[in-house]
Amino acid sequence: xxxxxxxxxxxxxxxxxxxxxxxxxxxxxxxxxxxEYRFGGTCVIRGCVPKKLFVYASQFPEHFEDAAGYGWTVxxxxxxxxxxxxxKDREIARLEAIYKKNVEGAGAETFHCRATLLDRHxxxxxxxxxxxxxxxxxxxxxxxxASHPALPGNELCIFSNExxxxxELPKAIAIAGGGYIAVEFANIFHGLGVETTLIYRGxxxxxxFDMDLRRTLHETMERKGIRILCRSVAEKVEKGADGxxxxxxxxxxxxxxxxxxxxLGRVPNTxxxxxxxxxxxxxxxxxxxxxxxxxxSVDNIWAVGDVTNRVQLTPVAIHEAMCFVETAFKNNPxxxxxxxxxxxxxxxxxxxxxxxxxxxxxxxxxxxxxxRASFRPMRHTLSGRDEKMLMKLVVDAGSRQVVGAHIxxxxxxxxxxxxxxxxxxxxxxxxxxxxxxxxPTAAEELVxxxxxxxxxxxxxxxx
Numbered sequence: 001x002x003x004x005x006x007x008x009x010x011x012x013x014x015x016x017x018x019x020x021x022x023x024x025x026x027x028x029x030x031x032x033x034x035x036e037y038r039f040g041g042t043c044v045i046r047g048c049v050p051k052k053l054f055v056y057a058s059q060f061p062e063h064f065e066d067a068a069g070y071g072w073t074v075x076x077x078x079x080x081x082x083x084x085x086x087x088k089d090r091e092i093a094r095l096e097a098i099y100k101k102n103v104e105g106a107g108a109e110t111f112h113c114r115a116t117l118l119d120r121h122x123x124x125x126x127x128x129x130x131x132x133x134x135x136x137x138x139x140x141x142x143x144x145x146a147s148h149p150a151l152p153g154n155e156l157c158i159f160s161n162e163x164x165x166x167x168e169l170p171k172a173i174a175i176a177g178g179g180y181i182a183v184e185f186a187n188i189f190h191g192l193g194v195e196t197t198l199i200y201r202g203x204x205x206x207x208x209f210d211m212d213l214r215r216t217l218h219e220t221m222e223r224k225g226i227r228i229l230c231r232s233v234a235e236k237v238e239k240g241a242d243g244x245x246x247x248x249x250x251x252x253x254x255x256x257x258x259x260x261x262x263x264l265g266r267v268p269n270t271x272x273x274x275x276x277x278x279x280x281x282x283x284x285x286x287x288x289x290x291x292x293x294x295x296x297s298v299d300n301i302w303a304v305g306d307v308t309n310r311v312q313l314t315p316v317a318i319h320e321a322m323c324f325v326e327t328a329f330k331n332n333p334x335x336x337x338x339x340x341x342x343x344x345x346x347x348x349x350x351x352x353x354x355x356x357x358x359x360x361x362x363x364x365x366x367x368x369x370x371x372r373a374s375f376r377p378m379r380h381t382l383s384g385r386d387e388k389m390l391m392k393l394v395v396d397a398g399s400r401q402v403v404g405a406h407i408x409x410x411x412x413x414x415x416x417x418x419x420x421x422x423x424x425x426x427x428x429x430x431x432x433x434x435x436x437x438x439x440p441t442a443a444e445e446l447v448x449x450x451x452x453x454x455x456x457x458x459x460x461x462x463x
Contacts, residue, residue: 006135007030008024008329011115011137011140012034012140013099013103015305015314017141020304020324020325021103023106023325025103025106025108027329028107031108032110032134034110036126039100051160055348058191060077069384081166088164114127117278136328137302139280139302141269143267143307145265146264153238157262170258170259173260174234175196178198178206181263182261184346199233206345209357213408217351234247235248240256245257266312280301285309292335294324320336340420340423342423349389351406351412352407355394357394361403361456365398366398367457368394370455371451372391372393373390374389374391393429393446401427402422415443
């Protein structure tokens, strides 16, 4: 290793790259890390963190309405978009500084510039006009929103990145997509008082989630006033004489909006990195191909996070980075574990889920028990809000193992994190049943549903 400038050079300063750089540097390795935009990556700068702050902001109108049932008189509220954006930017800048400070504090050297590969051991620092060498190289450049070049007028549209920095709050917005980003932003903009339309080509929003959650969330969003057009696509976007946008959808209807947002998935950031020159293989969508240890087709070059297009979640990138360090620097080959990952959708109401959906379980398991409860959460009893909570456990009838848990309602994401532990551990419904409930809570339903709502045997529903 002494013949190289660095033991490890990381390209990409997001969650995965920073974690790998910090941990490797703490081991005494000579580490360099380059980030061409801002340290913190998608999650911290233009993803989950600012999005969650916007979610909180968008929930206050309902909180103000609900307060009356509890005896509070709330004066007429007024929302100021520039204040939210400015305060969000201040918090993101604080977090960015912490990320950079932590990686430098561990002993790594940081570079604020684009880095590209010249060969398997040589990196060009584009902003500095020089090259460095490294024994091991980790690529953690993440992903970006997928464009839609086939859509006439696509240049008039925005993506999630731009949504965090709009000069003014639109009066009306159309959002193309049905995944978690589209759904979350539809709820955010609606909560902030924006007339919101969601356009999705599929039969139901949030594919790959449990169908009960998908349908119930769809119905709840529509009752709130969000218009959802399923089996529909935007066919063209045009700017009208008044400066607003006219969006033509499948049936010929024209939506007049102030902003058109595309939330049609994400693609890996692999262009112009020098991957081909270095011999690193990519797949048909541009994702870096890695083995089960995150090693690329070049044995000293590795990749973690969204750039590999495995599981596009921040905690997964961090986990993959930790496994990489174990494998590359601690002589402890460790495979990332992508099985049974808890996740959340910060819709309103939010979703928390871990394990198999009912449909997935039925395909894999001969007989499945489904425990399902739908009720109005206690917090809504005095507010009068007619919004149901849904809880669902999916159980292998033969082994009694709980293979899936799905929640729609307040604090669902928090519950999913905790449910991830027993489900990852392979605990059974009997273990749930003998766990004492905490009363009064919504979560107690998870340990008090003693009888299955119905069974599915060999694909046929019973009961």
